[in-house]
Structure formats: structure tokens, C-alpha cells
Amino acid sequence: MILSCQNISKSFGTETILKDVSFHLEEHDKAALIGVNGAGKSTLLRIITGALSPDSGEVTLTHGKTLGYLAQYQEMEGDETIYNEVKKARQYVLDMEQELRSMEEQMKNVTGSDYDRVMEKYTQLGHRFEMENGYAVESEITGVLKGLGFAEADFDRRLSTLSGGQKTRVVLGKLLLTKPDVLLLDEPTNHLDLTSIEWLETYLLNYAGTVLIVSHDRYFLNRIVNRVVEIENGSSMTFVGNYSAYSEKKAIVRKSQYNAWLKQQNEIKHQEAVITKLKQFNREKSIKRAESREKMLDKIDLIEKPAEVSADMRIELHPRTESGKDVLTVKGLTKAFPNLPLFTDQSFEIKRGERVAIIGNNGTGKSTILKILTGLLEPDAGTVTFGSKVHIGYYDQEQQLLDPSKTIFEQISDDYPTLSNTEIRNVLAAFLFTNDDVFKLIKSLSGGERGRVSLARLMLSEANFLILDEPTNHLDIISKEILEDALNEYTGTVLYVSHDRYFINQTATRIIDLNNRTLVNYIGNYDYYLEKKDELTAIYAATPAADSAETNQAGDTAGKLDWKAQKEEQARIRKIENEIKKIEKEIGELEDRNREIDEEFLKPETGTDLPKCQKLSKEQTSNNERLEELYEKWEEVSSQL
Template sequence: MLLLQANNVERRFGADILFHNVNMQIDEHSRTALVGRNGAGKTTLLKMIAGITEPDEGTISKAHDLSIGYLAQDQGLDSQNNIWDELDSVFAPLHEMEKSIHQLEEKLSSIDSTTDEYQYIIQQYDHLQTTFKEQGGFEYASKMRGVLTGFGFGEDMYDLPINSLSGGQKTKLALAKILLQEPQLLILDEPTNHLDMNVLNWLEDYLRGYNGSVLVVSHDRYFLDHVVSQVYDLDNQTLTHYTGNYSAFTKEKADWLRAEMKHYDQQQKKIAKLEDFVNKNLVRASTTKRAQARRKQLEKMDRMERPTTDDSSIHFSFHSDKDSGNEVLDVENLKVGYNENVLAGPLSFKERKGQRIGIIGPNGIGKSTLLKTILKKQPAISGSIKLGANLEIGYYDQEQQQLHPDKTVLDEVWDDHPEVPETEIRSLLGSFLFVGDDVFKTVKELSGGQKARLELTKLSFQPINFLILDEPTNHLDIDSREVLETAINEFTGTVLFVSHDRYFLNQVATDILNMSSTGITHYQGNYDDFVNETSTLSQNEDKTTIPSTTQTSSKKSAGQQSYQASKQNQRARRKIQREVDKFEQEMDSLQAKHDQIEQQMSAPEVATDIAKLSDLQKQLDECQQQLDQAEENWTDAAERLEEFDQE
């Protein structure tokens, strides 16, 4: 059943078009993602679909009596109620029905059962009881408890006034309330903000089993991979539909771009060939007719525009001036917290050169405090921290407190490097998408994403061999996250980072530290490896599970295995890509060596020295053999990569 349809929708701001020719279809029970770069208009389109605003052109038609629930970004509850009473207000109609049932029960107890009035009331009573049951009258309390538990609110918190909660808790409650309302179409704009991994896993399961349809905007690629089955991409001011989860979408879009570029190149070659023939033969009597025919062919040709994607993203790398020692960090029996109030500990772990360790754990456990304690920005309560030799430390602060609110973007970077010409500073800022008058904005005028890019700009300018990052993907759009992943993977130093971005952890982590209030546990590999290991341990500990639960676990395990297979394929592809890159670098190095030997052989003083010339010739032959072998290895790896992409 079709719930909603957008036809040729357009949004303008003055003479500027944000998007146009937007067509979308939302079916019953569908799971749909809306993706696109920051500023593409995703939130604007969601508000139109939710009926909050109207399109400038086009129409949005909806099924009769369609109920829509819309959760805006970081939308928190503002209420004088306590937690339980606020969520319980969702079920006000059921409470009225329950009240009516009790009133009928009182009437029935005072009327003779042989009268017509009694029979009439009993019919009303039976009908009301049936309706009450069908609408979940006997289940709403357990639903509320389930959702509150899923979002991390224990029974001891039910009586807390909502206005006493943090912004993140209010946002979680707003999401909890809209889930309990169970609209036919649930529209969520960045619902994963402020959620730790346990809550994210619970929310993914909940949305997969949700009875209505879901339309979601999110930068959490792992979440999208687990929840959605179709993707609408808002790119180049219009919308394109793809089937599958986020990973399937990225592959299909890349394949489409490659195919379109191939067709475009083929047409350009054809155009050039026709134009060349026309230019050479139009004035020749013997070939004029053929040239005129080709000119008509050119005029009638439906010329393709060069395929482009609206993926302007930052591009940068981290660099170091020197290598660190092998022993980068040793933490022993460390307790972290504030004013002798221990958040977590004792914590013990080691980090060695080249590792990229990701720290995970519940919100509020002290992960950021741990990083600040290592950096001596916060005193340790007890225990020891030993930093290695020759360290150049770069730190990314998720709270962005290292930035100065009243400085301009240009001065924020230039003041740290006054010896560098302004043109070089502005060029660097341009690579982080600060162009034109953007560089004269003050830091306090910037969005969260712009501040994140500015902090990364400063990090990329300084020499670093030990990178410490606190939630670096917060505020970054998907394209920028992928660029950051590439920069970290190409970084030759050591990385310690806190993140709840599971996709990011999968891409960059070599090790995982799972942090709790009482300690920290080390796991080798990325986030999926951590999930596999902890799942295996959990299954081994729970072999006495009753049959019905075992069946549920098997279903989840099968889903996990399918997802793991997809991730294993991605890892296999990255491994082949690294081989291709390695052999390319090897060929470049050997070619440079080959050229250097040839240059030496051409020198006048060597040309007359037979012994020296003979020795160089041997080196040249050996180098050529190595170069031939490297080319053969590169060809083999490149062919395997191409075959992998075609599967």
C-alpha cells in the first residue's frame, strides 16, 4: 500500500534552487534512508513530507488519515511532568476507555441481570473490552517499561522531572514518546545523536520490527546498514532512488558513476572524431557531402553532461617530523574522575607504535575524562600514565574548547603559524571547504560541522606522531567522515580515539578497548571483531537457554552472519586495494632507481670507465627485472580488484 508520494517537488530560496524534480514514494512497512551532504536540503525535504512546510512547486500526496510522527534534530521534550507521566500521556485514549469500562462495571453491579438495560450495558461493556484489548490496553505499561529500559531509563528514574534532565536525555525521551505513539509513518532526523552503542543496538532492533514505515536521515552508516532497505540520495539538487542498505547504495552509486563516465568519454571521443572529420573535409569538393552529413549528426546528437556528484568534501592528511619510540603509552591501575569522585578504574592498557586503538563504552563512563587525564588536562585520582619518547601529540576535542570563539577562522589558524604566508593558510582552509568570506567568520558563528572541520584544519597543519581523538566524527557529514578515515588509515603514527561511530571503528581500529566503571578490556581487531568475540563468549555462557529464545538467537545470528559476510567482503577488497597501492609505489620507486642508473651511465666520466659501466649495467638489468616483476604483480592485483568489483 502506498502511504505517501512526492511528485516534482521543488524548493527555492529567492533565485537559488535548493532542489527540484524531487520524486519519492513511501510504501507501507518500508525502511527508507534519505542521504546527502550537509546543506543539500534533507531536513527541508523532511519538513515538507511531514506537512510542516509546503513545496514551492510540485505536490506531496498522502494516504487518507495517514498518521505521521516527526522527530527533528536534537528535539528534546520540554515538560513539567515526570518521565512516566509524560510518556503515559500517549495512552490517554486508553485511560479514558479504561475509565468507561469501570463505570460500566459499577452500573452492571447495581442492575438486575434479567432486564433489557442490563443486556444493553453488557453489550457495550463487551464491545469496549474488546476494543481496549485490541488497542493494547493490557500492554501499554509493559511497552513503556520496554522502551524506557531500551533508552537507558531505569525504574528509579521514572519519577524524575523532565526539566531536570540533560539535553541528551530529553532528546532520548522525545524519541521514546514518538515510538510509543506508533504513527504509520515515522520520520526521524538524526535520531542516533546522543545515543551510546547499547541504545543504538536496541533502537536498530526496535525499528526493524516496527509495524509502520520509517523514513530516516542519519550520518550513522552502521545504523543505516542495519535498518534501511532503500536509499534516496539528494545529490546535485535532485533525488535518486537506490534499493538496498547504505553499503549497497554506495557501491551502486559508484558503479553508476563509472558507467556514466565511460559513456560520456565514449561520446566525447565520437564527437571529437566527427568534428575533426568535418573540419578537415567540409571544404573539399570530394568529401563535402560526407562532412555535411556528419555535421548534421553532431547537431542532432543528444549530448551527455559530464557526470558529477555533489560530494564536495574536505581533503587532508596528518604528518609527522619524526618517528616516536615503540612504547607510546602505558597506563597502569589508573582511576579517573573529578574531585576524588571516581568515574572509572582501575584501568590498565598499553599502546605501541602504529596501533589505532578505539575506546568504547556507555555514555558518562569517563572516556573523554580518560583522554584528558592522559594529556594531563585533568589530574589522575590514582595510578600511573607513562608516555613514550619523541612524541608529537595532536588532540581533537569533541567539545571544541581549543577554539577561540571571538577569533576569525583565518586568525584561528594563522595565529598559530604567523611565519606562514596568508595565501598558504587560505589554501589550507580551502581544502577544508572554508572559501571566500567564510575565512572571516568568527568561530562562534560557525556550525558544529564547521567547527569540527576547523579543528581538523589545525591538526593537519602541525607535526603529529601520536593522534588522540575524542568523538572525531560528531558533526561531520558522511563524505567528511570517509575522508577522515582515509587520513587516519594513511597516517604512519599511532592513534588513540573515543568513538561511538561503529562504522568508523570498523574502518580504522586495529584494537578495541571496552571501558566500564570498574575496568577496561582489550580486544584485537575492529568493532565487528569485538562483536563476534563478545557474542561467542555470550553464547558459550548461555547454552541452557530455553528453545524459543534459542530460535530468536539463531535468527539474530543469521542476520549477523550475513552482515559479517558483507564486512568480510569489504575487508577483502581493502586488502587487494592495499596490494595494488603497494605495487604502484614499488614500481614508482624502481622506475626512479632505473632512471638514476641510466643517468649515471650517461655521465662522461663513466662512459669511458668500462668496469664502472659494466657494474652499472648489472645494476640496471637487476633493477629492470625487479620492475618487470613489480609490474606483473601490480597487473595481477589490479585484475583481481576488477574481478572483485564485478562480482
């Protein structure tokens, strides 16, 4: 055991955040700390680091072990460059190198015992330098910075010019290079694009120390963690396995807890009814028995009613009218900003009922495409055509469509003036705004609260084409799952930008990857995208630095294909792959049957049963003939790939 939390409790005023939270981590554990927004996850991390004192309980870190912490928000001042700031994490190794160079010069001028003394010290320091990977320290720093999404051109940028998200990435880079024994990360993927998140996953999977992660990124947690610590209603519960394993076990635990609570409630009601009846008899003996039962009830340890998913946010998305089959046609779309070309001559279509995710690295122009479609930006070239009866509902990740000077109630009332006060309150209650909460000013809301207001507006729009920009930002895991269910049941059409891979995997029927200023189409979810990414990127979005002239030529030719041709080609490939799987399945079944027949022939009783031998022989001959046909067909179909 490397880290232990025992009976941690913490309150702020009259509000209890944590009560008797206990868990422990072993060396090399990769654990997730999860819970709804406001559950106390960040509070617990701050208590573990010592930045906040618990009201009661104890945090124990194994003697001699180090702790590193990435907070969710970073304040970083100064005029240092990105590279020099991150380099500070390994400065002691660079200092060792300078000392080694100094000793080398010193050894040129000493002899005898002095030389032996310096040489011994040099050998010891050299060993330490090698153990710290000193000869590769510069490339290690560069690798971490690039992995976190900084280009070499960014290395000389001053900290004072960085955004909050960029500063967080700088701090994360320093922390990773420090290599503490226990790494505490609070929402480490918030400011990373897909490529950087995948890099961080690989880094943490190979990390030698213990890691505790607060994150709403379920795909990220699924790949990394082997233990989940859940904070719910202030209490903790530990589950072994990744997020999917936790989700399955939690459903069982929740049902068991609810059944136990329900059973106790029924027993209490039964006892109360008996007590009432006994008192009605109004006899000394019955009254004493009633009092005895009352004392027994007073001693019962009441089971707290478990939180139910149904008690959280409720989203129901229903289009008012059905759109035409062709929902959106984009042709020749081009957009660039000063010194930043985004994409040129790109085309795609969206049909009714599709749920399409646009993905790509930060800064490639994903949100720009959505803003062009909704009329918030003008393209440099190209046309955007919506089909018949298309009614758009837009979710803006920056919440610019909300008026900061209005209250939540006023925002909904002004947007939908036909709704009564009761109807508005009912809608807002479905998004967890009750009582006086509805009179909060938009400008005073947190990111998550603004997101819920925008989702409420989206639900009321009754649109048949939803355009969503990072809809899961600021949502906790339960709210994300509720939104996923709503989108999967929605009968309209959806186009969204997201970096939440689990959300994409659960909801997308098609993915458009904005890669190397080119839109590459994948007919499937995120798992299918990962499977085909390298292959289709090489064909449709090859970089100028492709490995061979042949690859370049293929990229140039395929780059001229419009979206429709890409879609047809991918559909053809998938059809061939499905046919191959079907053939291979039949081959496997026939070969298995032939082995069973061979085993049957070896049995003594079969050898004396002539009719059975003839029947088995005939079946095996027929199988062999069919296998020959299938082998030939497999070769023919495989060659089409």
C-alpha cells in the same frame, strides 16, 4: 504504496535545494534518506510532514494512514516529568482502562437489558483495550524509556532540567509509543549511546509500520534499511538494499555517469573543432555546414558533470617523526566526580601503529580518559607515561581548543605562524573553506564547519599520536569515509572515542570497552567485539548482580588481572580458535575427498581397472588414518578453551 513524492522542487532565494525529487515507499519499507550536509534531506522531511510547502510537486500519503516525525532539534517546554510526558502517547489506552473499571462498577448496579447493553459495550471496549496491548502499557512505556537510556531514577526529572539531547530522546520515546503508520526520523541516533542505538535498531526492525530515516550512521542503516533514497545535487535516485549495497551500486552509477559526461564532452569538443575548421574554409557551402552543426550542438541536452569524491574534503595525515615502540602506559588510573565514580585502578598500554577505540555508554568516562591523557583533567590517582618522541595531536569534540573570537584564517595562522598565506589558504581549501569563507568567525560556524577546522589543525600538527574525541560527529558520510581512509593510511598511532560503529569497524585494530567502571580489552574491530562481548564482559567486568557465585568468583579473580594479562589471555584464545578452524578445514577436505573416492568406486569403468582401484583404496586408507589423528587433535585443542 503508502507514501509517494512526485517531482518535489524547493528553492530558498536563488539557491535551488531540491529539483524534481521523486520516490515512493511501500508498506513495511525501512528506507534511508542520505546525502551530504546541506543536500536538502531535512527540508524534504519537513515538506513530507506539511511543515514546509514545495515550490512544485506533490506528496501523497495513503488515505487513513498516520505520519510521525522526529526533528533533529527539539524545543520542549513545561515542568512535566519525563515519564508523564512520554505516557501522553498512550494516554488514550490508560483512559480506556479507567472506562473499563467504571463499567465494572456500573454492572454491579444494573440488571436486565441495561446489564446486557453495558456488557456488550464492555466487551467491545475490552477487545480494543487488548488489541492496544493495554495490560502491558505501563511496562511498554518503561521499556521504551530504559531502551533510550533513561534510568528509573530519571523518570521523575522535570523537562525543564533536561539537555537538548535528552529532550530529543523524550520526543523519540513518545513518537515510538504513538506507533504511526509512517515514521520519519531525522538523525535519531545523535544523542544515543551504543546500547541505546542497538535497542533502537531492534525496535525498528520489528516495527510494523514504514520508516524513513535520515542518518549518517552507516552501521545503523546497514542493519535496518532495505531501500536507500539519495539526494545529490538536488536530484534523487533510489537504490534497493542496505547501505553497503547502495555504496557498491553508487560507485558503478557514478563511474557510468562520469563516462557518459566525458563521452559527451569529447563529442562537443570534436564538433566545435570541425565547426572551426569549416568556417576557416570560408566558403558558402562549408559555412552552412558549420551553422548546421552549431544548431545541432545547441539542441544537445547537456549531461551535468557528476560530483566526484575527490572534489570533497582532503585529509593527509603524516607524522613528522616516528615514536618509540611504547607510545602510552597508563597504570592505576582512578577518577570520580561528586556522587559519580567513573573508574578505579585501571591500566592499559598502547603500542606504536595501533588504532585503539574506547567505547562505552554515555557518562561512563570515555572522554574523561582522553582529557586526563591530554592534561585537561587531573586523575584522582594513577600515572600516565608517554613513550620517547611521542608528539600528540588532539581533536576535541566540543571544539574548546578553538578561539570563537578569531576567524578561521587567524586560527590557523596563529597556531602555525610559519605557514605563508598561500599555504594556509591551500590547507583550508582542502577542508572546503574557500574565498571569503576563510574570514568567517569561529563562533559563527556550524558544528560540521568547526569539526573541519579542527581536522585541518590536526593535519598540520604532523603528530605521531592522535587522540580523537568523537571525530565523526557532524561529518557527512563522504567526509567520514575520507577520514577513515586517512587514518588507515596513517603510520602513527591513534586512540579515539567514538559511538560510530561503522567507523570503528573500518579503522580500529583494538577496542577498549569501558563497562561497569572497568576497561575490557578486545583485540579486533567492532564485529569481533560483538562476537566476544558477552563472554569477556562476564569474565572481566561482571556486575555485583551476577547470576551465580561461580560467575562472581571468576569476575573477582579476573578483575585483578591487569591489561597485559587480559591481552595475553585473549591472544591465547584466538590462537586456539584459529588452530581449531585449521583442523576443521582439513577434516572437511579429507571427508569430501573420501566421498569422491566412494563415488568413483561405484563407476563400472573403475571396477574393471585394478591399478586404479588399488590406488584409490590406498589413498582412502591414508585419509582415514589422517582423519583419526585430526579427530584426536581437535578434541585435545578444543578442551583448552
